[in-house]
Amino acid sequence: MDFTNQVALVTGANRGIGRRFVDELLARGVRKVYATARRTDSPEAMELAALDRVEVLRIDITDDSSIAAAAAAATDVTLLINNAGISTATPLVTGELAGIHREMDTHFWGTLGMIRAFAPILDANGGGAVVNILSALSWFSYPGNGAYGAAKAAEWNMTNGVRLDLAAQGTLVQGVHLGAADTDIMAGYDGPMIDPAVVPRASLDGLAAGDIEVVVDDWSAMVKASLAHDPAALYAQIAP
Numbered sequence: 001m002d003f004t005n006q007v008a009l010v011t012g013a014n015r016g017i018g019r020r021f022v023d024e025l026l027a028r029g030v031r032k033v034y035a036t037a038r039r040t041d042s043p044e045a046m047e048l049a050a051l052d053r054v055e056v057l058r059i060d061i062t063d064d065s066s067i068a069a070a071a072a073a074a075t076d077v078t079l080l081i082n083n084a085g086i087s088t089a090t091p092l093v094t095g096e097l098a099g100i101h102r103e104m105d106t107h108f109w110g111t112l113g114m115i116r117a118f119a120p121i122l123d124a125n126g127g128g129a130v131v132n133i134l135s136a137l138s139w140f141s142y143p144g145n146g147a148y149g150a151a152k153a154a155e156w157n158m159t160n161g162v163r164l165d166l167a168a169q170g171t172l173v174q175g176v177h178l179g180a181a182d183t184d185i186m187a188g189y190d191g192p193m194i195d196p197a198v199v200p201r202a203s204l205d206g207l208a209a210g211d212i213e214v215v216v217d218d219w220s221a222m223v224k225a226s227l228a229h230d231p232a233a234l235y236a237q238i239a240p
Contacts, residue, residue: 001129001207007076009034011061011114012084014044017133017196021081024200026053034074036084059084061110062102071117078128079207080118082111085133092146100147107151108158115162119171127170131203132159136179136220139227142238163212174212176203179219192219 008025012018013035022035035048036059049056057073060066061084086106090099115130122128138156141149156175163173180193199216206214215221226234 001210003028003030003204003208006030006079006128007032007034007074007125008079008081009036009057009070009074009077009118010081010083011036011059013037013048014039014042016083017199018081018083019044019048020197021083021200021203022048022051022054024197024204025079026051028204030079032076034070034077036070059114061114062105064113067113067117071121074118075121076125077118077121078125079131080114080122080128081131081133081203082114083131083133084110087145087148089144090147091144092150095147100150103147103151104154107148108154111155112158112162115166119162119166119169122166122171123169127172129172129174129207130162130166131174131176131207133199133203134159134175134177136177136217136223138175138177139220139223140231140234140238172207172210172212174203174206174214176206176214176216177220177224178216179223 008030010018010021010033013022014037022033025033033054034057035054036057037045038060039045040056040058045056048054057070059070086102088099088102090096111132132155134156135152137145137149138152159173159175166173176199178199202214202216215224
């Protein structure tokens with residue numbers, strides 16, 4: 001992939017991993033970045049709008065009309081980066097159903113909605129690529145984060161499904177898995193965290209190589225490897 005020919009759209013671009021994607025894409029010389037956020041009047045969004053080669057768009061990925069409006073405005077996109085996400089810390093059995101629905105509406109339905117809206121645009125522009133930011137929690141669950149893990153697991157297999165659906169139009173679909181990154185969504189977490197800037201570097205290096213999956217850190221690699229074995233060994237380490 002020659003990044004100098006790309007027009008990228010990044011969801012959840014106002015902070016965290018999304019903002020690092022914007023910075024890394026610009027450093028690699030892309031023609032343009034649509035940096036999207038739910039609020040375009042926030043200080044973070046206004047800071048993005050001041051950057052050269054960046055256009056800020058409003059997208060709420062849980063709102064189909066918002067997605068449609070963005071797709072109508074960004075018809076030159078060749079690289080779609082689905083980064084927007086939430087974490088409600090909702091347990092599956094005792095947590096509020098509203099929180100579980102929010103997780104699924106964002107990570108599964110919202111991400112799928114973005115792909116469905118932009119797939120024809122990518123096709124018209126030569127195929128391009130889709131990047132879905134997933135998680136090590138696509139492959140296991142942790143106490144108190146059952147809703148997030150279930151939504152990310154659904155998003156992971158949705159990523160596999162749309163990869164097959166979009167292969168005929170030449171669209172590469174990449175899933176990116178990571179553990180904890182030092183971002184606002186991980187506030188209060190006291191375990192080891194990676195620098196969020198590592199994520200876009202690994203993802204874009206993977207795109208340049210044609211990789212359909214990127215496993216960013218050792219924790220994610222360990223969890224993925226554990227899937228080939230008895231899950232009791234892994235869950236003995238994390239069960240409350």
